[in-house]
């Protein structure tokens with residue numbers, strides 16, 4: 243067994259997001275025998291992973307539970323799951339907008355409660371996972387949560403829960419914004435006369451190559467200026483993006499809208 247795997251992992255819900263996380267954990271060596279998934283449909287998830295449609299009578303000692311259903315299902319889930327939690331249960335939650343205090347109140351017996359906000363590329367080990375807990379959590383709980391999340395990509399502990407929704411706007415929602423950018427780059431290429439399929443392929447490869455290159459450098463802003471010679475084509479294009487901070491304003495508006503929606507959802511709207 244690789245270090246970092248809990249003795250047992252109980253996933254409540256395994257749809258798009260939890261499914262990506264599990265996919266990566268299994269690819270990194272998590273023994274499917276150590277995983278139980280509760281999902282109402284009972285649909286199989288992966289070879290060797292047990293799927294149940296009803297809660298067991300007890301959880302194996304040292305189980306890490308991960309809440310991966312929709313946030314509005316928390317009351318229903320807590321009613322059945324809370325009695326199974328013990329003082330050695332680590333509870334992870336990927337539920338957007340459900341606070342640590344709310345989780346603690348619903349699962350008072352759990353040893354440690356940690357919020358995690360993954361994004362979709364966790365499935366290929368290139369995701370971002372924001373993590374939050376407070377001073378009530380044990381250092382063992384932090385270590386165990388961090389070790390489980392490590393194979394998923396960049397893991398960042400957030401110091402203040404108020405920031406959790408904001409980082410969700412950036413890294414949780416970010417892949418969709420990038421998907422939109424890639425598509426727009428391709429369509430802009432098409433608009434200036436490049437055959438559509440060729441523009442799509444070239445936009446995709448350009449973003450992939452540029453992201454890899456930027457990740458290896460210190461500062462993407464400096465990199466942009468380095469590759470733009472005065473009077474050249476790139477500089478002329480950057481001037482359009484930079485005019486009145488056009489791109490920065492657009493992205494700030496985008497993150498603010500996502501952040502505000504998250505805050506409204508947390509208030510139950």
Ligand SMILES: NC(=O)c1ccc[n+]([C@@H]2O[C@H](COP(=O)([O-])OP(=O)(O)OC[C@H]3O[C@@H](n4cnc5c(N)ncnc54)[C@H](OP(=O)(O)O)[C@@H]3O)[C@@H](O)[C@H]2O)c1
Nearest residue numbers: 255256257258259281282283310311312313336337338360
């Ligand atoms: N999608 C993202 O990019 C993303 C990113 C970060 C965090 N999240 C968080 O991840 C959570 C799940 O989102 P998702 O997009 O993965 O949703 P999803 O694909 O709809 O998956 C929801 C899962 O919950 C299960 N479920 C439904 N009712 C349940 C119940 N009463 N008790 C237990 N499980 C139940 C479903 O079971 P069946 O499959 O049997 O129907 C399904 O496996 C949300 O809380 C969201 O905030 C999502």
